[in-house]
Amino acid sequence: MHFSAIARIPGDSILSLMDAYARDPNPRKFDLGVGVYKDAQGLTPVLSAVKQAERFLLDHQKSKTYVSGHGDVAFGRLVSELVLGKDSPLLARERAGATQTPGGTGALRLAGEFIAHCLPGRGIWLSDPTWPIHESIFAEVGLKVSHYPYVGSDNRLDVEAMLLAMEDIPHGDVLLLHACCHNPTGFDLRQQDWQRVLDVVKRRELLPLIDFAYQGFGDGLDEDAWGVRLFARELPELLITSSCSKNFGLYRERTGALIACTHDAEKLLDVRSQLAGLARNLWSTPPDHGAAVVATILGDPQLKSLWADEVEHMRSRIAQLRAGLVEALAPHGLAKRFAHIGEQRGMFSYTGLSPEQVDRLRDEQSVYMVRSGRANVAGIDASRLDELAAAIAKVC
Ligand code: LMR
Numbered sequence: 001m002h003f004s005a006i007a008r009i010p011g012d013s014i015l016s017l018m019d020a021y022a023r024d025p026n027p028r029k030f031d032l033g034v035g036v037y038k039d040a041q042g043l044t045p046v047l048s049a050v051k052q053a054e055r056f057l058l059d060h061q062k063s064k065t066y067v068s069g070h071g072d073v074a075f076g077r078l079v080s081e082l083v084l085g086k087d088s089p090l091l092a093r094e095r096a097g098a099t100q101t102p103g104g105t106g107a108l109r110l111a112g113e114f115i116a117h118c119l120p121g122r123g124i125w126l127s128d129p130t131w132p133i134h135e136s137i138f139a140e141v142g143l144k145v146s147h148y149p150y151v152g153s154d155n156r157l158d159v160e161a162m163l164l165a166m167e168d169i170p171h172g173d174v175l176l177l178h179a180c181c182h183n184p185t186g187f188d189l190r191q192q193d194w195q196r197v198l199d200v201v202k203r204r205e206l207l208p209l210i211d212f213a214y215q216g217f218g219d220g221l222d223e224d225a226w227g228v229r230l231f232a233r234e235l236p237e238l239l240i241t242s243s244c245s246k247n248f249g250l251y252r253e254r255t256g257a258l259i260a261c262t263h264d265a266e267k268l269l270d271v272r273s274q275l276a277g278l279a280r281n282l283w284s285t286p287p288d289h290g291a292a293v294v295a296t297i298l299g300d301p302q303l304k305s306l307w308a309d310e311v312e313h314m315r316s317r318i319a320q321l322r323a324g325l326v327e328a329l330a331p332h333g334l335a336k337r338f339a340h341i342g343e344q345r346g347m348f349s350y351t352g353l354s355p356e357q358v359d360r361l362r363d364e365q366s367v368y369m370v371r372s373g374r375a376n377v378a379g380i381d382a383s384r385l386d387e388l389a390a391a392i393a394k395v396c
Pocket of ligand 1: 035
């Protein structure tokens with residue numbers, strides 16, 4: 001038999017939580033697993049701006065023929081402006097260009113392929129911890145994957161240890177950074193930390209790859225781009241992956257971009273020719289619908305403003321849930337222990353709960369979260385914060 005030697009492998013540590021949660025008959029279960037935003041009704045809504053853009057496309061889209069290897073031109077320009085800022089000199093000088101990809105994950109894969117094929121011998125450095133798929137994507141394309149520390153034994157961001165380790169990264173290697181809302185920890189670099197990382201990057205001549213999956217979910221659309229824009233201003237070359245899954249709520253439409261920044265317009269053409277060639281072998285041309293929606297929204301001032309309000313609503317709801325959970329833990333004497341939940345940014349909180357405590361939460365209380373102790377705060381039902389706090393207290 002052809003397949004007899006094929007072994008079964010465990011399901012993805014994050015996505016398999018969706019199935020486990022769906023199978024649980026307990027009506028009082030909690031879904032804090034995969035990173036999706038839920039509203040007060042427990043739904044992951046289609047944003048109003050997206051609905052309006054979809055109606056417009058239904059009426060006006062004239063063709064479903066392929067888009068180019070780099071995707072829709074308007075989408076590429078508008079996403080680049082969202083990430084780099086409308087007045088970015090890189091855009092004016094044609095030093096930056098976006099390649100449309102199937103989600104942020106597709107952008108990361110394309111970046112990995114680009115590094116493996118076009119910059120042979122370069123290793124990649126990831127924060128410890130990081131999103132588990134960073135580990136597998138870059139290993140899959142054959143890159144040497146190494147780590148720099150990010151969180152100390154006290155479950156807090158350890159900037160000094162991070163910077164010390166970065167000083168030993170070999171010249172020319174690739175440094176992956178999270179632009180904001182670090183996944184899984186929720187601990188973000190402050191502006192002065194970004195500046196210090198930039199100094200190391202310059203000294204060690206590293207190539208930064210910045211993963212920007214949660215723009216707007218930390219402190220705001222522009223605020224969250226602070227580090228990315230600093231690096232774009234100060235460095236001749238940079239790679240950025242941008243995702244529209246969370247901030248446009250377009251999860252299943254797989255919408256993202258890899259933005260390459262080069263030291264001049266000529267080099268951008270060289271780099272983009274390689275990216276188009278690599279993408280051709282991966283997915284040929286990118287899926288259109290999500291990108292068409294994003295381009296419609298960002299290209300229309302009224303829709304853009306409606307969308308920005310919706311992002312701000314999601315952002316402030318997550319911030320309220322963070323504060324609410326810490327408050328709900330207070331009667332159990334746990335407010336201090338979990339104070340970091342209120343300080344972290346974005347959807348995720350690295351709670352500090354051990355894998356055993358996470359298992360008990362799932363088995364005894366039907367609370368689902370990643371075994372690393374990562375909880376998707378954006379998935380909490382605000383009316384049940386006390387119940388969740390009581391469940392956590394039972395395993396602490
Ligand atoms: C997550 O980390 O939960 C999200 O980014 C979804 C995913 O694909 O893992």
